[in-house]
Amino acid sequence: MLLKINIRRFGPFHTLLDIGRMRALLRRSEMGMVIAGAIVGVISGLAVTGMSLVSRAMHRLIFGISDVERLSSSQIDDKFLLLTAPVCGGILLGLLLFILAKTRKKPMVDPIEANALHGGRLSLTDSILVAVQNLISNGFGASVGLEAGYTQLAAGLASKLGLKLQLRRSDLRVLVGCGAAGAIAAAFNAPLTGAFYAFELIIGTYTIVSLTPVVVSALVATQIARLLAGSDFLIDVGEFGSVMPADYVPALLLGAVCAGVGILIMQGVASIEELARRSSIATPLRPALGGIVVGLLALITPQILSAGHGALHLNLGRDLAIPVLLGLLLLKALASAISIGSGFRGGLFFASLFMGALLGKLFAYSAPYFAHATLTPVIYAVVGMSSLAVAVIGGPLTMTFLALEITGDFPITALVLAAVITSSLVVRSTFGYSFATWRFHLRGESIRSAHDVGWIRNLTVGRLMRADVKTAKAGLSIEEFKERFPIGSAQRVVLVDDTGKYSGLVLVPDIYANLTDTDDTGEDLSEFIRYKNDFLQPQMNAKQAAAIFDKTESEALAVVNNLIERKVVGQLSEAYTLRRYSEELDRRRREISGEI
Known part of the structure; x- marks a missing residue:
């Protein structure tokens, strides 16, 4: 026991x-x-x-x-x-x-x-x-x-x-x-x-x-x-000979076309979400209404249901007419946009692969117009899959390796790499977002990728500032100011009005460097007040503060609680801000490189 x-x-x-x-x-x-x-x-x-x-x-x-x-x-x-x-x-x-x-x-x-x-x-x-x-x-x-x-x-x-x-x-x-x-x-x-x-x-x-x-x-x-599970996601591209230099021309063009279609899909989803937000329909009711539209589209073809794994393999090996391919592509795009826009939870990863394959097969009908091009419709489908997925999801190397691993063919992978780089470049140059970061943008976030910027936001003015600020009334005379702040007692003094609202900054050396009049009796501080409308707020990050320092060309600024009350809560210098910012940058660099 x-x-x-x-x-x-x-x-x-x-x-x-x-x-x-x-x-x-x-x-x-x-x-x-x-x-x-x-x-x-x-x-x-x-x-x-x-x-x-x-x-x-x-x-x-x-x-x-x-x-x-x-x-x-x-x-x-x-x-x-x-x-x-x-x-x-x-x-x-x-x-x-x-x-x-x-x-x-x-x-x-x-x-x-x-x-x-x-x-x-x-x-x-x-x-x-x-x-x-x-x-x-x-x-x-x-x-x-x-x-x-x-x-x-x-x-x-x-x-x-x-x-x-x-x-x-x-x-x-x-x-x-x-x-x-x-x-x-x-x-x-x-x-x-x-x-x-x-x-x-x-x-x-x-x-x-x-x-x-x-x-x-x-x-x-x-x-x-x-x-x-034991299931594999593989595509048999069949026999096609070798990839020729002339094959890169249609592949690059297909990549550009996929970029345009990807942008339209992302904007379509955002438009439906915005339409739903502006409507008077309650959020819990939106998925059911979206389900009605998806159900009506499924009556035309069940291939728009779910992610599309089965439909992708079903259509890769079949010869379909242009109207059928185009109709299926439009129906899938509309179903996906309605599903996500109405509140169903999910992503466009596999949907973009499926739609890209359809777009690639559609593009294959233009292959005879490219001299010496030897690609088959299945290869165009693989190139379209990766290119549209890059346009929507991002990750050029991710989609290139996906093409390699599902086909096992290196020459096709080189072709896909050229197409996805083209697609990625066009999207970045004209739109600037992937699907995930586009949704962040619509929410008001400024992030464009998963790069660690959170530490910058945590390095706020409120954490960096000094709270022991020397303040004085803005109505003081120069004589009274000199009595309260002898030379060497402070570098700068924050001025406030009778209600405690921020009025500006005065540099103490400027007061004592004034040699125009030996009698300061009755003179006020108005001509020495600087930065009346330039100040920081506690929620600003170090990067924003550094930009304000650069704009105002000031060595230090007051920190106020908000734009309305403008109560002085601290003071921050440019030198300390940049030093702390540099230290954190160096720390992140050392963390990434494994030094700490």
């Missing part, structure tokens, strides 16, 4: 000791992060497989398809079911949104935003809720993929693990990237695609330090998914 008591007493101590050892290993050795990446890979593979199995089960249960069928390639004769299933999903999702609106006030953060602004901190509860909403949307046939739920859930679990281990900011961001890498790798059976998805879209940079844990996570997640 005594032995049992001792075990119970010291059991938690040993657990804490193990956590402490693991934390020390992660901080001191790259091998620790590799182990953590492998653990996250296992978690990601399990999460993706679980969500995929649940989605397939929902499709079988709701639409009555067989175990081997994909929803978007199935022949569903029950038209009433096609119409009502998305509506029922919208009602269920609307009910969940209504409950969440009452219980959770903070907006949900996705992995890109978490790594850009919050140092990799993600709410696991929110991540689970996003995954559930994504499953409801996809399971009832809304035209969205599961990739958003995959990455959200895997990254949320990775962030939770990192927070439990009290990882440093840079390590936590890498671990979130490991989660996203494992999710995409497991979803497409493509470890290179998953790894570069993390580097380009979730972490925002590539370093030697982050390479190993991210790649290990992607590899482990892929093996877990293969072991549990």
